Amino acid sequence: MAVYTHLGAEDLAQLIACYDVGDLVSAKGIAEGVSNSNWLVETTRGRFILTMYERRIDTAELPFFLGLLDHLSDHACAVPRTIHDREGSAYREVAGKAVALIEYLPGVSPTRPTPAQARAVGAALASVHVAGLSFGQERINRLDASFSWNELEHTDQAALAEIDPSMPDTVEMAQAVAENWPGDLPRSVIHSDLFPDNVLMLGDRVTGMIDFYFACTDAMAYDLAVTHAAWCFDKRGETFEPALGKALVEGYEAVRPLEVRERQELPLLAQGACLRFVASRTEDWLDTPADALVTRKDPMDFVRRWRFYVENGAQVFA
Amino acid sequence: MAVYTHLGAEDLAQLIACYDVGDLVSAKGIAEGVSNSNWLVETTRGRFILTMYERRIDTAELPFFLGLLDHLSDHACAVPRTIHDREGSAYREVAGKAVALIEYLPGVSPTRPTPAQARAVGAALASVHVAGLSFGQERINRLDASFSWNELEHTDQAALAEIDPSMPDTVEMAQAVAENWPGDLPRSVIHSDLFPDNVLMLGDRVTGMIDFYFACTDAMAYDLAVTHAAWCFDKRGETFEPALGKALVEGYEAVRPLEVRERQELPLLAQGACLRFVASRTEDWLDTPADALVTRKDPMDFVRRWRFYVENGAQVFA
Numbered sequence: 038m039a040v041y042t043h044l045g046a047e048d049l050a051q052l053i054a055c056y057d058v059g060d061l062v063s064a065k066g067i068a069e070g071v072s073n074s075n076w077l078v079e080t081t082r083g084r085f086i087l088t089m090y091e092r093r094i095d096t097a098e099l100p101f102f103l104g105l106l107d108h109l110s111d112h113a114c115a116v117p118r119t120i121h122d123r124e125g126s127a128y129r130e131v132a133g134k135a136v137a138l139i140e141y142l143p144g145v146s147p148t149r150p151t152p153a154q155a156r157a158v159g160a161a162l163a164s165v166h167v168a169g170l171s172f173g174q175e176r177i178n179r180l181d182a183s184f185s186w187n188e189l190e191h192t193d194q195a196a197l198a199e200i201d202p203s204m205p206d207t208v209e210m211a212q213a214v215a216e217n218w219p220g221d222l223p224r225s226v227i228h229s230d231l232f233p234d235n236v237l238m239l240g241d242r243v244t245g246m247i248d249f250y251f252a253c254t255d256a257m258a259y260d261l262a263v264t265h266a267a268w269c270f271d272k273r274g275e276t277f278e279p280a281l282g283k284a285l286v287e288g289y290e291a292v293r294p295l296e297v298r299e300r301q302e303l304p305l306l307a308q309g310a311c312l313r314f315v316a317s318r319t320e321d322w323l324d325t326p327a328d329a330l331v332t333r334k335d336p337m338d339f340v341r342r343w344r345f346y347v348e349n350g351a352q353v354f355a
Numbered sequence: 356m357a358v359y360t361h362l363g364a365e366d367l368a369q370l371i372a373c374y375d376v377g378d379l380v381s382a383k384g385i386a387e388g389v390s391n392s393n394w395l396v397e398t399t400r401g402r403f404i405l406t407m408y409e410r411r412i413d414t415a416e417l418p419f420f421l422g423l424l425d426h427l428s429d430h431a432c433a434v435p436r437t438i439h440d441r442e443g444s445a446y447r448e449v450a451g452k453a454v455a456l457i458e459y460l461p462g463v464s465p466t467r468p469t470p471a472q473a474r475a476v477g478a479a480l481a482s483v484h485v486a487g488l489s490f491g492q493e494r495i496n497r498l499d500a501s502f503s504w505n506e507l508e509h510t511d512q513a514a515l516a517e518i519d520p521s522m523p524d525t526v527e528m529a530q531a532v533a534e535n536w537p538g539d540l541p542r543s544v545i546h547s548d549l550f551p552d553n554v555l556m557l558g559d560r561v562t563g564m565i566d567f568y569f570a571c572t573d574a575m576a577y578d579l580a581v582t583h584a585a586w587c588f589d590k591r592g593e594t595f596e597p598a599l600g601k602a603l604v605e606g607y608e609a610v611r612p613l614e615v616r617e618r619q620e621l622p623l624l625a626q627g628a629c630l631r632f633v634a635s636r637t638e639d640w641l642d643t644p645a646d647a648l649v650t651r652k653d654p655m656d657f658v659r660r661w662r663f664y665v666e667n668g669a670q671v672f673a
């Protein structure tokens with residue numbers, strides 16, 4: 038959460054004038070997004086999110102990310118539309134950085150989701166997968182099962198063990214998961230990071246899925262597994278909520294029924310999902326000093342989830 | 356700029372229900388305020404700023420700060436009104452911290468003010484002073500001329516000289532300013548921190564003066580001097596803009612003409628204003644490691660302004 042760049046009122050007004058959205062009335066830097074700066078902008082004609090791409094995001098990939106929002110919006114998915122400028126461009130440059138103006142959507146992110154909310158999210162995720170089939174652009178998933186194995190294997194094992202004595206076990210497990218990874222499941226565009234933070238809701242209704250900057254082309258069932266791991270546990274991964282898991286999968290299948298082999302692979306896909314977050318969090322954990330002002334996300338939150346799926350995956354997804 | 360506390364959607368919805376403002380629709384943590392967390396909250400009935408008081412602010416002082424907003428609003432000053440809860444309270448407690456719901460005002464803060472904007476700010480400041488005369492509550496100014504002298508005198512002089520070789524001179528000057536400080540100028544409630552950041556504008560119109568958490572009872576002409584130092588230079592204090600200074604004072608006098616002795620004291624008051632920021636910034640500078648993620652504000656920005664007033668104050672305020 039951050040605003041990394043200062044944009045003056047005059048620069049903002051000039052930028053907004055490049056779009057057919059009325060005049061600038063207000064702009065507040067908002068504490069959302071980890072790889073970009075965001076402002077909630079109000080004009081005489083409405084509200085918008087202005088995103089400035091700071092790091093991690095290669096601007097060559099913006100046509101994929103921003104085009105995806107437009108494609109999904111056109112197919113009635115609850116995602117914000119990209120506002121194009123007067124010349125038709127989805128993004129512009131300001132102060133040497135790419136910026137995009139994005140539709141503002143109402144809603145708040147649940148922190149203690151209910152089964153009815155999990156059901157709605159399952160259905161919304163499936164709607165993205167179905168609409169994604171006709172998107173036409175592809176992007177490889179850099180954070181796949183080989184990434185997790187490779188990342189954990191190349192980490193200093195003593196440092197790993199210092200996080201937790203059981204951490205070195207995850208390397209072996211990540212290898213096994215990567216070696217058994219199913220390569221032939223039905224694919225589409227997947228969100229691949231649909232944590233509750235990235236979903237806006239009003240009551241039980243999904244009003245917006247946001248932050249598609251990990252979106253890529255991969256197995257749809259894997260995305261369901263990621264969402265399962267992200268929604269159905271307490272934050273630390275200590276308690277699984279069966280009612281949430283059941284509702285999430287039911288909601289998904291109401292829109293897109295799973296094939297038999299997808300369902301069969303869910304326990305392994307869920308383990309892979311956990312290990313993806315173990316791997317990236319481990320990297321961040323070891324890169325971030327313990328006394329830094331940034332909160333480090335504990336890799337153990339997903340080691341616990343991974344263990345849960347190892348022991349109970351078959352039963353949970355039966 | 357920060358959001359120091361996480362408030363979940365469910366906690367927020369429960370809090371908002373304590374006010375007669377409709378149902379929660381959206382809430383974004385915003386990057387404003389240094390001693391509190393702020394959210395831009397939208398309900399079915401409007402938009403609001405939710406402020407959570409984190410540090411520096413003693414909740415015993417909230418009746419002064421929040422009552423002041425109501426008093427100034429009632430007297431047609433451009434400040435946000437405090438929204439009272441269903442029981443009539445101006446603030447509540449959440450997670451052991453005080454929170455207040457504040458009116459949302461449109462406008463953006465200028466970064467390169469024009470004379471017309473400076474004139475409007477002068478007039479708005481004077482309107483606060485005039486309305487403040489009938490407020491009835493008092494608060495002492497802890498950051499007065501004795502504070503600056505005391506603060507600089509008690510700082511390690513070698514550390515001071517390390518910031519800049521000329522810094523130790525400011526101690527002597529702060530003593531001289533404090534000893535000559537006029538104690539009998541007309542007083543009212545003053546903002547005492549009205550930097551452009553704390554003013555919202557639409558074009559040349561002031562739509563909101565915000566962040567009254569340094570407000571106190573002190574000489575009105577001193578507040579004009581603070582605002583002069585805050586508005587009429589470039590950020591680093593290298594260039595004075597005479598047109599801005601002239602417009603600011605003219606705008607002020609259009610609402611509240613200065614007394615002769617107030618005008619005579621302005622050069623000294625402006626030096627005192629600069630030294631107040633030199634003192635507080637020096638403290639923060641020496642307390643903040645150079646490699647911290649927080650940006651330190653350079654005390655030299657106000658040493659330069661102070662020097663300018665020493666040399667040109669009499670002429671500028673003639």
